[in-house]
Amino acid sequence: MSIIAIAAAITVTGCDRPAEFQTDWQPPGFTVIHSDGDTFRYPEDLERPTIVLFWATWCPYCKAVMPHLQSILEEYPGQVDVVALTIREDGDPAALLAEYGYDFRLVEDADRAAEMWGVKGTPGLFLADASGRVVFDRMRIPPEAAAAASGDVEGMKHYQKAARGAPFWAARLRRSLDLLLD
Structure with a gap:
């Protein structure tokens, strides 16, 4: 066995996190300036662990996870933030957040920014630590784990599939947040 293979084996087997949580990367920083002049800078504007959600008002999966x-946010008061970044948007995201009473920072x-992060579809769901390092990425959950948890979704409409998947994603996100806050 080569030294590299031994080091990789030690890294994988010596990790306290389950394999699905072994995300650890520094995404590129970005700045978004809104038409009203408000600016969001990632990672400079993070104050604590932050859930980063790339979403759109038309996305049933986004609506299911929100x-x-x-x-x-309510379970971890003052310990985590949610930044909701709209992509491919054609609706009124501020109205949707207000209608449902979500306490997310809207960007x-x-x-x-989604393109820079490699987000190809919605929802892009991440958990970043206070320095901006991503420790959870929904897309890194093994597909077979998500499928097993969601059950048979063959023939279901997107909103039905979303209703099945969202609790699973949120549970994995909570586990990552617990690990981060320990």
């Missing part, structure tokens, strides 16, 4: 994100027109 109540779970609000419940995480609009974040298509370029």
Whole structure:
């Protein structure tokens, strides 16, 4: 066995986190300036661990996961934030957040940031520590784990599939947040 293979084996087997949580990367920073002049700078504007959600008002998966994100805010008061970055948007995201009473920081027109982060679809769901390092990425959950948890979704509409997947994603996100806050 080579030294590199031994080091890799030690890294994987010596880690306290389950394999699905072994995300640890520094995404590129970005700045989004809104038409009203408000500016969001990542990672400079992070004050604590932050759930980063790339979403759109038309996305049934985004709508399904958002109540779970609000419940995480309520479960961890003052310990976590949610930044909701709109991409490919054609609706009124501020109105949707207000209608449902979500306490998320809204960042609009974040298509370029999503592209820089490799987000190809919605929702892009991440957990970053206070320095901006990503420790959870929904897309890194093994597909077979998500499928097993969601059950048979063959023939379901997107909103039905979303309703099945969102609790699973939120549970994995909570586990990552617990590990981060320990």
